[in-house]
Amino acid sequence: MASLEEYRRKASFDVRRMLTEIEPQENREIKKKVWHFLASNPLFHEDYTMNGDSKKAKDRTAQQLKVFLSSSGLFANIDDLTYATRTKYLLLVNEGLEIYNANLSIKLALGVMMFSNALNCLGTERHQQFYKDIWAGKILSCFAITELEHGSDTKELKTSAEYDHSTREFVINTPGIGAAKCWVGNLGQQCTHALLMAQLVVNGTCHGLHGFVVPIRDPETLRPYLGITVGDIGEKSGLHGIDNGFIMFKNYRIPRENILNRLADVNENGEYQTFTDPLRMLGASLEILSAGRVGIVNESSNCLLRSIVIAVRYAAQRRQFRDSNGIEKPIIEYQTHQYRLMPYLAATYAIRNFAMEFSKQYVHCVGLSRDDSADMTGVYQSVGGIHAVLCCSKSLITWTTQRAIQEAREACGGHGYHKSAGLGDLRNNHDPRVTFEGDNTVLLQQTSNWLLKLFNETSDRDFSEYPLCLVKFLTNVESILPKKFVGRRKEDVCNVTFVTECFEWLLCWLLKSTNEKMTALLVKHNDRFVARNQCQVFKAKELSLVFAEYIIISHFKAKIDACQDPSISSVLRKLCSLYGLWCLHSHLPLLYQGGYCNTPALADCLSDGVLLLCEAIKPDAVALVDAIAPPDFILNSAIGCYNGKVYENLMNAFRKIENGHFPLEYPDFWKSKL
Amino acid sequence: MASLEEYRRKASFDVRRMLTEIEPQENREIKKKVWHFLASNPLFHEDYTMNGDSKKAKDRTAQQLKVFLSSSGLFANIDDLTYATRTKYLLLVNEGLEIYNANLSIKLALGVMMFSNALNCLGTERHQQFYKDIWAGKILSCFAITELEHGSDTKELKTSAEYDHSTREFVINTPGIGAAKCWVGNLGQQCTHALLMAQLVVNGTCHGLHGFVVPIRDPETLRPYLGITVGDIGEKSGLHGIDNGFIMFKNYRIPRENILNRLADVNENGEYQTFTDPLRMLGASLEILSAGRVGIVNESSNCLLRSIVIAVRYAAQRRQFRDSNGIEKPIIEYQTHQYRLMPYLAATYAIRNFAMEFSKQYVHCVGLSRDDSADMTGVYQSVGGIHAVLCCSKSLITWTTQRAIQEAREACGGHGYHKSAGLGDLRNNHDPRVTFEGDNTVLLQQTSNWLLKLFNETSDRDFSEYPLCLVKFLTNVESILPKKFVGRRKEDVCNVTFVTECFEWLLCWLLKSTNEKMTALLVKHNDRFVARNQCQVFKAKELSLVFAEYIIISHFKAKIDACQDPSISSVLRKLCSLYGLWCLHSHLPLLYQGGYCNTPALADCLSDGVLLLCEAIKPDAVALVDAIAPPDFILNSAIGCYNGKVYENLMNAFRKIENGHFPLEYPDFWKSKL
Ligand SMILES: Cc1cc2nc3c(=O)[nH]c(=O)nc-3n(C[C@H](O)[C@H](O)[C@H](O)COP(=O)(O)OP(=O)(O)OC[C@H]3O[C@@H](n4cnc5c(N)ncnc54)[C@H](O)[C@@H]3O)c2cc1C
Ligand SMILES: Cc1cc2nc3c(=O)[nH]c(=O)nc-3n(C[C@H](O)[C@H](O)[C@H](O)COP(=O)(O)OP(=O)(O)OC[C@H]3O[C@@H](n4cnc5c(N)ncnc54)[C@H](O)[C@@H]3O)c2cc1C
Structure with a gap:
């Protein structure tokens, strides 16, 4: 603490002013509500003395989701909000949640937010009941796209939904194990419905990928229905609280109404129909494809923030080696250490600002695409550009963060390897973000193609x-x-x-x-x-x-x-x-x-x-991380606390004292502003 | 398999010849013995369907160690070997073990090999009984150096051992929690003796750090002795099978004979004595400090090997996207993918060759330093150089490997994140190697100092x-x-x-x-x-x-x-x-x-x-990894098998079939040579 306070005194600016400058008060208010709820209920207290038993972790996350949806009060008025306000609000709730508990935030995003968003942009009135049930916590969803043999190349997905006009049903099939859907979050044990992407076949003609709402489990008993083989894919390198699953279909039938039919449909006569308004289609695809990536940009920038807050605070307190005057130096004084951390601190400020600003622009653009009075050519250009910017920024940001977490881990020496430091889980949970919602290497090609096209126009x-x-x-x-x-x-x-x-x-x-x-x-x-x-x-x-x-x-x-x-x-x-x-x-x-x-x-x-x-x-540096750090309870790192009690916290963690979490306390400069 | 075989046919060289060229037959023989033993006993089968329960992992590793020492037959003639032959042999056993089970290899290295090595170079006849007991599996050791507040800067360690001539004992104390020993592998639950580094105080004068053999637990009951507070430090970011512990001493007494007295001693009269043969001291310090690092260089190069074998084999089989002729391309055909993997493949060959050659030279040099007839000035120069080379190569190699594992994980897409791929555990277990046995950033300074000195001489x-x-x-x-x-x-x-x-x-x-x-x-x-x-x-x-x-x-x-x-x-x-x-x-x-x-x-x-x-x-590339890959059982990756059954293996892993391991089969080109 002593040396943290010393560095705080050295700061050239006022932390309070920085805080108000870089993040709107209303954003903080929303996150603060999330954090208060998490701190108020022991079910949500992440305990760094717990070991990595994934069975327990999955159970726990499932339970947390139920309570979070029903008791946090955060979603009470969700239906009254306009599309834009709601999207912005949900992004912030997700952000506040993710920084503390990546598993719960992903479970919620996949199971509720993205599903309701997909119904919104691909579904019609027909699907209102799903929409209501999902927010009421009666059903839980998943997004089933990836197959064992195909991920990035979605065109090659093999799962088929063939229309049977005699019964007015779609018959879903998995042709061989290569076409088994896999990696699908929430599918392993818990979801009741899948949003399934499958090749639509009508009268022997394939019309490409379409979205279907597919019942998977009885919402009362969670027993899977007949005709499907579904299960948990087992142990992963992180995200132990998520039940990623696989599924295979054999002549599995769903009602005609379950196709998401805002853009295309099979009509009463059993004929395939598309509603050809290309601009609207573009808008819809922006929402469906990009919403997840916008989420990732925000989440990833928060992971970056967490790693740098921990590493900088530790570096200001950890002393190692005496200088010529016999004074033991905080490691932040070493040139190599500054070079390892300061650029990531700078990246955090830059990337976080981008994430906030871009989210705003994204919500605005999506709003326009839903507004019938808007000028559609402008929207058209924006949609292409937003997609291109998102592809490259998602890649750059997730890579920067993944490297930053590793650097932070190493910069904190041996203690950085302790679970209570928080960096190991952060790395393992963040890792798949470079792969899912579009593999980085593949996404980058979309941006360069767009830029080259512009260059040549x-x-x-x-x-x-x-x-x-x-x-x-x-x-x-x-x-x-x-x-x-x-x-x-x-x-x-x-x-x-x-x-x-x-x-x-x-x-x-x-x-x-x-x-x-x-x-x-x-x-x-x-x-x-x-x-x-x-x-x-x-x-x-x-x-x-x-x-x-x-x-x-x-x-x-x-x-x-x-x-x-x-x-x-x-x-x-x-x-x-x-x-x-x-x-x-x-x-x-x-x-x-x-x-x-x-x-x-x-x-x-x-x-x-x-x-x-x-x-x-x-x-x-210390003041700069103070201005962006969440309270100690949320940061949840023995070596990164505002109060600076590194060694006491570590000793408590070693001895498993204090139940493995920190009090929810806001530093003074926070209190006065919140 | 199909595409693996195709690439195998394309190879410009004979795999068998490569194999004999790059690794001596006798090295492979030793590793093969280790692997056969591991495969023959179900206790050693690493199961990728197991979750990360660290309590179970610690128990299991402890049990494995017992059986490995007593039943593998690998250590039967250990005492008959000369120092050099033994060191070389143990390095190879360690290498063979580590590639399959990092926890067990570390537990064995810390608990037995490094302890006996330390007795060898710092101890005298007095300590023979410890030496015998450790190889007989009667006692188990740990290396207690790091304290809560000091790691790299060992000079500042505060634990003290004060000589009490009235009882002819050392009295060990921990002055404050900052001086608690921590991170000590095997100390948490299982070791019976610690090799403790503490400040020796005789008649009120501090003589700096010295090594002591300190009894910690009753070898029969494993109950800790009175006067110490010892425990497990809890959850870490990996190495879940190792019981890292902390310890604090309060007036804890050990016999005078327990100081390791080859270089310095407290004599019968209670006086401090040093045996001033600086060259011998240098040799001893080389052995004690460097042995661990030489081990790390070998282990790390094996981790690099594992990651690249998995990633290259997967890349040769995974197909994604069709070219203009409608042919689905193996991802190894993409320029970005080649650029991500081929340099690491090259690094693997280069680094592995260095590790083997350097180990040989190291063993030779240590042998010379023990040989009274050798020319000591030459040895003196070599010792300094070996230390400098080891400091920088340990750093470079561990960093290269840590990056390679992450790249391999990403290059294998989503499937690379499954536990059965083997890359997540590899990353988490390898990670601390950049920190322990000398933090990389700190070690690099020793090399540059040496180089600058040479430059100016x-x-x-x-x-x-x-x-x-x-x-x-x-x-x-x-x-x-x-x-x-x-x-x-x-x-x-x-x-x-x-x-x-x-x-x-x-x-x-x-x-x-x-x-x-x-x-x-x-x-x-x-x-x-x-x-x-x-x-x-x-x-x-x-x-x-x-x-x-x-x-x-x-x-x-x-x-x-x-x-x-x-x-x-x-x-x-x-x-x-x-x-x-x-x-x-x-x-x-x-x-x-x-x-x-x-x-x-x-x-x-x-x-x-x-x-x-x-x-x-x-x-x-495929033939190049074939030439260095261990058999499938040892590689233990669903997506990296020689037999190439990626999707079957993954599906088995998802469905938890086959007990999560692969048969110990050698490819044909191996059989004929082994
Ligand atoms: C934790 C986790 C959760 C997931 N959750 C879900 C979910 O809920 N629902 C769902 O449907 N899916 C989910 N997925 C799957 C995820 O969407 C896919 O992993 C992702 O789309 C990438 O596809 P892939 O794994 O098949 O990689 P591939 O497309 O096979 O790519 C493998 C490698 O090849 C490279 N590559 C591929 N094509 C090219 C090219 N043209 N040029 C250069 N390089 C190339 C890539 O860069 C990558 O390194 C999840 C995955 C993970 C890890
Ligand atoms: C899994 C694991 C097992 C371990 N097992 C054992 C064991 O069995 N026995 C044991 O005694 N110890 C053990 N350790 C502890 C290990 O030896 C120490 O972590 C290591 O020596 C580094 O010291 P430190 O952690 O105190 O880092 P510090 O020395 O505090 O370094 C922290 C950071 O500061 C930087 N830094 C420090 N000094 C300088 C400088 N002068 N210039 C520039 N940068 C600097 C470093 O690069 C590092 O990033 C283990 C650690 C781990 C993680």
Whole structure:
């Protein structure tokens, strides 16, 4: 505590002001409600002395879900909210929950939120009863898409739903074990209904994937119905509280009404019909595909936050080795340690700001697509752009977080490996986010394809709308590309203007050179598949990742430019510069390859700049994590508490004292503002 | 299987010949004995359907240890072997065990092997009984060094052992909870004796850390003795089978004879005595400090091997997305996927070769230090060098492996997250290796200090002895530094000669520029502590890591140069080049900073070279992993089997069929050679 307080006193800004600047009061209010409920009921107290028995964990999560839905009071007025307000609200509840209990938040998201969202955008009035039952906790759902042999390539899914007009039913079949649905969360033991994606066959013709609501278990007894083989897939590398399951169908029949028929249907006469309003379809697909990814961006940025709060607080207290004056140094004073943590602290601020801002824009855009009076061409452009931005940012953010958690674990030394530190579970539970809701490597290709298309479009484009405004630099490619690095000292690069310019140059160069390589490969092979594949590494893949960094930085820059308080904006500016330079440093090979510089100056300046900013942020680091940290109960880390009692907490954890959790206490600066 | 067999047919070399080339027959024989024993007794069958209940895991590991010691027959003649032969033999047994069961191997290493090694090098005849009892399984030990407040900085350990001449005993005390020993493996529930490091106090004078054998529990009942507070530290992020414990002493008395007195003692008159033969002391400290690290280098390279075998086999079978001809491609055909896996495959060959070669040299050097007739100055130089090489290679290898496991997990998509894939446990169990036996970041400083010292030594040095022969390039600094990159096409860099030259230039430049920075900082601050700290990032830290890569490559090059079979050496050469270029590509910022090139050519060539080699190795990848993979039972991964039944295995794992393990079968090419 002593040394935490010392660092707090050194801060160059007021934590309260930072808090209000970076997160709207109403967001905090919602999360605070979630946290109070979790702290008030022992059923929700996560106990770090518990071992990893997954049977118990699944039971517990199931029980928690029931109580959370029925007793938290958080969903009482959910039906009165407009679509946009509801979506925003649910994202925040999810965020507040996820930071404390990833299992429960995923169970709730899959079982309730995403299902109701899917009914909303793919279903019709017909499915209202499901909607009501799900929020009433009477039924629980899952999303059954992935099969044993196919994940990313959903087109190849083999589960079929063939329409039988004689009984007005769909007959569902699994042709071979390769087509068994698997990995489906909630399916293993508990869900009553599946939202199933299957190939719709009508009169012998396959019409591609469609969504069906498929009853799985009797809601009273939870016994599976006849005609299906369903079970839990067993032990995983994390998320032990989720019952991921597999299922195989054999002539399993469901009523005609169970197809989600907002976009296509089988009518009374047994004929296949589509409702061809492409823009609406696009809107619907945005909601259905993107909602989960927007959730992940938020969740992942919270995991990043947790890891960095823990590591920075620990680093400010842990002392190891004496200096020449015999003073034992807090490890945060070591250059290597600053370099390991400060860039991730900067990334946390940048990414969190992006997640909040982007969620807002996403909700806005979805709202527009549901508004009949809105201008649909604008929405059309936005939808494509939002999808592209989401694909690359989901990838970049989940990868950054996964690395940050590992770095935090290592930075906390041996104690970071104790369960009570919270970092092991965080890593294991976060890990699948790089894979599900779209494998990162596969998603990145969608962004680069979109960027290359924009780059090659000669027609006039309107860059005033979000998210297209982010690619405005495309209008200046010709003037940007000839630029060269002219700086000479680290001070020349330690600012947001340089960072932005350098990123824009890099993006233009990557677009140009990826495009050239692609064109040459097309000429050579006359095969788009081959050409795309062979221009990924060091080209299209980097393009997408650099673009994601650029948009995160652009959002952060906008935030800083709008900030009125100079003591706050000056710190934020340092964070933005550090995040930018740290990214650019990792792209030095590309910057030299593109000829942005042909002397050692750029590498010198970026290296020195990164170190300078790490050192400059260090005195503010503790206050910076204070401003984003949840209360100790929620952070739930023996070595990361606000109160700083690292060794007492660890000893309690070793001796299994105090039931393995911390009191829900808000620091003073929180209390006064909440 | 189909596609595994196809790739096997495409291989450019004979797997049998590769096998004999890269690992001596007798090594395989020893590991095969271990594996046969493990497979023959159900107690040792690791079941991937088991959940992570750590209580059960600890019990099970304890039981396994008992049976392994008493019934495997592997230790029957252990006392008849010479020190060198025994050490080598035990390293191999450990390796064979570790690849299948990390918990058991660690428990055995801490509880028996390292203890007996410590008795050997720090103890005297007096301690023979302990030595006999430990191998007879009558007692079990632990290594108690780390305290709650101090890990890396062992000088600051506070536990004290004060000599009481009236009773001829040491009185052990823990002054405050910060001095509680913790994290000590085997201490939590099971060990009977601790090898304790404590500050020796005689007549009020502290003589620094010394080793003591301290009885902890009654060997019959396992009940702890009075005067100590000992317990299990509880849940960790992995290694659930190890009972890590904490302990606090209050006036706890042990006999005078329990001090390990080969180097220092308290004599009959109650006086402190040292036996000042500095060279012998050095040898002893090499054995005691380094044995564990040599073990880690071997274990970690096996973990790397496991992850890459699994990921490559899976990539050759998993098909996702159809090409323009409608053929579904194995994911190993994707450029991104090759770039994710082939460098780690190359790293596996390079690192494994280093681990084997270095172990041999280490054992040889320790043997010399025990041989009274040997020339001690040579040994002296070797000991320092071996320590320096081990510090940086332990760090590099454990980090490389930790990243490789994560990459493999992600490369196997969702299925990679299933427990039966084996990657989650591998990651969680490997993780602490970056921290224990010396935290990587701290160890790297020891290597850079040694290198800088060599660099600044003006006296004549003898570079003929191992490991000094590895730094022979230091005699040519003047002629190396002015060199520039002159290549123009990727073919110019895809060879071991370029790789070696480029590394030597980089090392010289890093030495020079780190040294300059250090000197400038010393002038400025007149404080070695400050100066050292501030020249770590992008300088001393990189110097050590690059040096580790260089020595790994040098050993690999020597291996290749000695290889007689052109079909084998040609593949090995590609692997060596790829590993080298991949490392160098990550150092491009330094290469440009140092002015090794001032055009885009170097970045171009290295990028293209890496991709070229990834593609060139791909057709051999399956055969390359076959040549290093253990049998399916030992590999123990549903998605990495030699027989290639990925989907059947997964389905069995989902349905918990087959008791969660695979038969011990050797592929044909193994059988014929074993
Ligand atoms: C914890 C967890 C929960 C899940 N929950 C659900 C759920 O509730 N419902 C559900 O339906 N599914 C669920 N899934 C499955 C998840 O959606 C899939 O894992 C994901 O879509 C990726 O597909 P895949 O695993 O088949 O990987 P694959 O598509 O087989 O990819 C494997 C590897 O190949 C690479 N690759 C593939 N194609 C290409 C290409 N064209 N170019 C380059 N590289 C390529 C990928 O990068 C990846 O590394 C879950 C998975 C996990 C791990
Ligand atoms: C699974 C496991 C098993 C273990 N088993 C045993 C055992 O059997 N017996 C035993 O005695 N101990 C054991 N340990 C403890 C282990 O030896 C220590 O964790 C290790 O020595 C590192 O010390 P520390 O944890 O105190 O880290 P610290 O020394 O506190 O380091 C914390 C962080 O600070 C950084 N740091 C520290 N000093 C510097 C510096 N000068 N410059 C830059 N950075 C610095 C480090 O890089 C690290 O990231 C075990 C630990 C684990 C996790």
